[in-house]
Amino acid sequence: xxxxxxxxxxxxxxxxxxxxxxxxxxxxxxxxxxxxxxxxxxxxxxxxxxxxxxxxxxxxxxxxxxxxxxxxxxxxxxxxxxxxxxxxxxxxxxxxxxxxxxxxxxxxxxxxxxxxxxxxxxxxxxxxxxxxxxxxxxxxxxxxxxxxxxxxxxxxxxxxxxxxxxxxxxxxxxxxxxxxxxxxxxxxxxxxxxxxxxxxxxxxxxxxxxxxxxxxxxxxxxxxxxxxxxxxxxxxxxxxxxxxxxxxxxxxxxxxxxxxxxxxxxxxxxxxxxxxxxxxxxxxxxxxxxxxxxxxxxxxxxxxxxxxxxxxxxxxxxxxxxxxxxxxxxxxxxxxxxxxxxxxxxxxxxxxxxxxxxxxxxxxxxxxxxxxxxxxxxxxxxxxxxxxxxxxxxxxxxxxxxxxxxxxxxxxxxxxxxxxxxxxxxxxxxxxxxxxxxxxxxxxxxxxxxxxxxxxxxxxxxxxxxxxxxxxxxxxxxxxxxxxxxxxxxxxxxxxxxxxxxxxxxxxxxxxxxxxxxxxxxxxxxxxxxxxxxxxxxxxxxxxxxxxxxxxxxxxxxxxxxxxxxxxxxxxxxxxxxxxxxxxxxxxxx
Amino acid sequence: xxxxxxxxxxxxxxxxxxxxxxxxxxxxxxxxxxxxxxxxxxxxxxxxxxxxxxxxxxxxxxxxxxxxxxxxxxxxxxxxxxxxxxxxxxxxxxxxxxxxxxxxxxxxxxxxxxxxxxxxxxxxxxxxxxxxxxxxxxxxxxxxxxxxxxxxxxxxxxxxxxxxxxxxxxxxxxxxxxxxxxxxxxxxxxxxxxxxxxxxxxxxxxxxxxxxxxxxxxxxxxxxxxxxxxxxxxxxxxxxxxxxxxxxxxxxxxxxxxxxxxxxxxxxxxxxxxxxxxxxxxxxxxxxxxxxxxxxxxxxxxxxxxxxxxxxxxxxxxxxxxxxxxxxxxxxxxxxxx
Numbered sequence: 001x002x003x004x005x006x007x008x009x010x011x012x013x014x015x016x017x018x019x020x021x022x023x024x025x026x027x028x029x030x031x032x033x034x035x036x037x038x039x040x041x042x043x044x045x046x047x048x049x050x051x052x053x054x055x056x057x058x059x060x061x062x063x064x065x066x067x068x069x070x071x072x073x074x075x076x077x078x079x080x081x082x083x084x085x086x087x088x089x090x091x092x093x094x095x096x097x098x099x100x101x102x103x104x105x106x107x108x109x110x111x112x113x114x115x116x117x118x119x120x121x122x123x124x125x126x127x128x129x130x131x132x133x134x135x136x137x138x139x140x141x142x143x144x145x146x147x148x149x150x151x152x153x154x155x156x157x158x159x160x161x162x163x164x165x166x167x168x169x170x171x172x173x174x175x176x177x178x179x180x181x182x183x184x185x186x187x188x189x190x191x192x193x194x195x196x197x198x199x200x201x202x203x204x205x206x207x208x209x210x211x212x213x214x215x216x217x218x219x220x221x222x223x224x225x226x227x228x229x230x231x232x233x234x235x236x237x238x239x240x241x242x243x244x245x246x247x248x249x250x251x252x253x254x255x256x257x258x259x260x261x262x263x264x265x266x267x268x269x270x271x272x273x274x275x276x277x278x279x280x281x282x283x284x285x286x287x288x289x290x291x292x293x294x295x296x297x298x299x300x301x302x303x304x305x306x307x308x309x310x311x312x313x314x315x316x317x318x319x320x321x322x323x324x325x326x327x328x329x330x331x332x333x334x335x336x337x338x339x340x341x342x343x344x345x346x347x348x349x350x351x352x353x354x355x356x357x358x359x360x361x362x363x364x365x366x367x368x369x370x371x372x373x374x375x376x377x378x379x380x381x382x383x384x385x386x387x388x389x390x391x392x393x394x395x396x397x398x399x400x401x402x403x404x405x406x407x408x409x410x411x412x413x414x415x416x417x418x419x420x421x422x423x424x425x426x427x428x429x430x431x432x433x434x435x436x437x438x439x440x441x442x443x444x445x446x447x448x449x450x451x452x453x454x455x456x457x458x459x460x461x462x463x464x465x466x467x468x469x470x471x472x473x474x475x476x477x478x479x480x481x482x483x484x485x486x487x488x489x490x491x492x493x494x495x496x497x498x499x500x501x502x503x504x505x506x507x508x509x510x511x512x513x514x515x516x517x518x519x520x521x522x523x524x525x526x527x528x529x530x531x532x533x534x535x536x537x538x539x540x541x542x543x544x545x546x547x548x549x550x551x552x553x554x555x556x557x558x559x560x561x562x563x564x565x566x567x568x569x570x571x572x573x574x575x576x577x578x579x580x581x582x583x584x585x586x587x588x589x590x
Numbered sequence: 591x592x593x594x595x596x597x598x599x600x601x602x603x604x605x606x607x608x609x610x611x612x613x614x615x616x617x618x619x620x621x622x623x624x625x626x627x628x629x630x631x632x633x634x635x636x637x638x639x640x641x642x643x644x645x646x647x648x649x650x651x652x653x654x655x656x657x658x659x660x661x662x663x664x665x666x667x668x669x670x671x672x673x674x675x676x677x678x679x680x681x682x683x684x685x686x687x688x689x690x691x692x693x694x695x696x697x698x699x700x701x702x703x704x705x706x707x708x709x710x711x712x713x714x715x716x717x718x719x720x721x722x723x724x725x726x727x728x729x730x731x732x733x734x735x736x737x738x739x740x741x742x743x744x745x746x747x748x749x750x751x752x753x754x755x756x757x758x759x760x761x762x763x764x765x766x767x768x769x770x771x772x773x774x775x776x777x778x779x780x781x782x783x784x785x786x787x788x789x790x791x792x793x794x795x796x797x798x799x800x801x802x803x804x805x806x807x808x809x810x811x812x813x814x815x816x817x818x819x820x821x822x823x824x825x826x827x828x829x830x831x832x833x834x835x836x837x838x839x840x841x842x843x844x845x846x847x848x849x850x851x852x853x854x855x856x857x858x859x860x861x862x863x864x865x866x867x868x869x870x871x872x873x874x875x876x877x878x879x880x881x882x883x884x885x886x887x888x889x890x891x892x893x894x895x896x897x898x899x900x901x902x903x904x905x906x907x908x909x910x911x912x913x914x915x916x917x918x919x920x921x922x923x924x925x926x927x928x
Contacts, residue, residue, distance in 0.1 A: 261873065
């Protein structure tokens with residue numbers, strides 16, 4: 001009996017020990033945390049709000065590091081943008097607005113040299129880092145050195161391309177010299193992807209040493225409205241009001257930038273439970289999002305940059321009988337049998353109801369568009385806007401007038417004896433397949449038959465030169481996908497010059513995917529590369545856009561944006577597609 | 591027993607080295623590139639620089655040797671340094687295993703940061719599961735085919751077959767969205783300083799613990815029940831009953847004690863799973879624990895982090911296997927190791 005008693009005691013003791021171990025570990029946890037009583041439960045308890053004003057931001061992808069230099073995701077850039085600042089920001093209209101700089105340098109005010117070889121920025125007076133030390137021109141120079149050092153492995157080094165040197169002329173003046181004339185000199189230090197970092201703090205973190213700077217990388221000093229007090233990798237960042245901020249002191253005492261979960265539940269946490277103030281990038285079915293918004297707690301907002309979902313029209317013949325010559329440009333000797341006849345693609349464009357596609361399939365994340373350059377506003381042409389209204393009768397009439405008729409009575413029109421049968425490919429994605437089905441139905445109404453094809457995104461966009469199903473090879477008549485210009489469209493437009501046509505010779509390497517060559521376009525583009533920012537440049541961009549659309553190289557469908565949501569009680573949100581969504585977080589209030 | 595233990599502990603060392611090699615080799619051979627998660631606008635040359643900065647272009651033996659040194663020498667030294675606040679050699683220069691996704695952040699720091707959440711949620715769920723499963727299993731076995739047994743079997747079946755992502759979503763919709771009882775965002779920074787914060791902590795772990803606990807309890811209850819049923823027809827039970835002991839006494843003192851031996855072993859073997867977290871449940875409830883850490887690291891191709899976390903899991907599994915064997919020996923006097 002005795003022995004049995006002891007061993008049953010043992011079992012209990014063991015179980016107790018296990019329980020104790022489990023309980024003891026978490027008890028030790030708070031010592032690792034920060035000395036602040038952050039309280040996220042603020043939606044309902046107003047008493048709490050009076051004590052501490054907390055802003056809770058929810059990103060379903062958690063930030064790996066605050067800042068864009070060592071980790072390239074939007075989440076990381078946005079986590080950084082709450083505390084780090086560039087010299088200037090883009091506002092949601094795509095206009096450059098000064099941040100750390102006194103004003104935007106232009107040719108008129110002498111900030112940009114006449115020969116477009118240099119730009120000179122001046123810092124505001126009396127700028128301080130969040131630890132109270134001075135911000136100087138050296139910090140800007142250092143930021144350039146830090147990111148352009150190859151060993152750093154800087155993820156934003158793209159923005160510093162073409163820069164020969166960055167010098168500090170005095171404590172507040174920085175001169176950037178380019179290696180060739182640069183009509184658009186605002187890539188470096190403008191926008192959340194190239195903020196200024198402290199030369200004192202990061203002095204020992206340049207090059208290979210960047211990989212070992214734990215403390216600096218997770219808690220960079222900033223000049224922005226808030227400063228980091230705790231950063232838990234891939235989880236949550238906590239910020240407090242920056243007492244050394246150069247702008248108006250912020251309304252909130254604390255910002256909590258929480259990551260993880262999924263888009264739908266992030267939307268729910270703002271729109272249905274009100275637990276968070278702001279949720280980012282809600283890739284959720286439009287209907288579901290509308291239902292959530294109907295709960296009445298918050299609203300859905302959209303940010304638009306330059307992305308356009310569009311149909312590319314193959315200007316070359318992709319017929320499979322041609323073997324290796326399919327979709328080869330061959331100096332213009334292999335034109336498409338009927339898509340190069342303008343009335344046909346024109347009629348196809350007229351038959352589309354862009355409003356329906358964007359409303360039903362994209363919801364908050366789409367607007368109908370007739371342009372391939374849909375933004376910024378000052379670059380948008382208005383000469384194609386007639387496409388916004390669907391006109392099936394007009395399309396039929398246009399084809400009839402041009403003798404593209406159905407001669408054999410099978411419901412499909414013919415052109416020069418060739419029936420208008422199209423193959424139409426895109427990546428596998430439910431929204432894209434629904435778009436395909438809608439277009440097919442409308443085109444059938446104007447006597448054009450379409451075969452729908454979709455390929456897995458990893459194959460379609462994969463770029464494998466051995467695969468026939470890539471968008472670069474374009475072995476179909478039509479294909480659909482999204483790309484878009486950055487804030488300055490030159491880079492994007494450079495894809496569409498004749499030289500960029502993909503073909504066997506260049507291993508399908510060019511960006512002129514639709515294989516359209518226009519001497520007029522090339523000449524105007526050449527002019528664009530030498531025209532500084534201003535009305536003349538704007539007019540050129542509009543012309544280039546119009547040539548592309550009116551030559552029927554591409555049919556724009558939907559201008560695509562990003563969707564976020566915020567509580568109704570949160571004021572001051574001005575969602576931005578060109579810069580970080582956190583670009584004006586310092587002005588948010590209740 | 592002592593000799594047996596020493597022998598077992600010694601065999602752990604080569605086992606772990608072999609495991610570390612296999613993990614390292616598999617991850618090294620696997621396709622995937624840590625720069626693939628970066629925006630498409632970044633040029634190939636820049637990607638190459640980033641890879642180089644991460645040390646990705648070194649040959650395999652060099653990378654493996656470096657990791658072994660970092661993990662088995664540098665990490666323990668750093669741990670001792672921080673624990674006792676002393677300086678051993680040139681601590682500044684000593685390279686620790688650092689993440690690729692969050693460059694510069696030591697992997698071990700990330701793991702330590704995640705541990706409390708996982709232990710709170712998954713550990714608590716495990717305790718809840720044990721507390722429910724053992725009594726339910728016992729009663730089901732004694733009152734076999736009774737209503738209680740039928741209901742218990744039915745619930746176990748449901749608990750076992752409905753995936754946690756479904757019950758999790760259901761719970762959120764019911765308790766967060768409709769009733770607004772529990773928060774759906776887990777606050778990692780919450781500190782338990784007083785009664786209110788404790789209540790808040792319990793509120794935020796309630797749903798994930800319920801989801802996980804239900805799932806685990808289902809398995810354990812079935813196991814306890816069948817183990818009990820194995821023992822009930824035994825001769826020693828009949829002897830005890832014949833001696834005139836009350837049923838309660840026979841069940842608790844005789845049947846349960848013998849039946850729990852395999853159950854306790856099962857529980858011990860399940861402990862490493864607590865540390866590995868519950869990947870899906872953590873994701874749904876935004877509990878940023880070890881499971882979420884691992885899955886995030888896999889998505890980002892953050893190889894050093896995946897390696898280290900996987901290796902720690904392997905270590906725990908090996909150790910708790912040993913612990914289970916030892917417990918088995920202690921609980922069952924018939925088993926003697928030599």
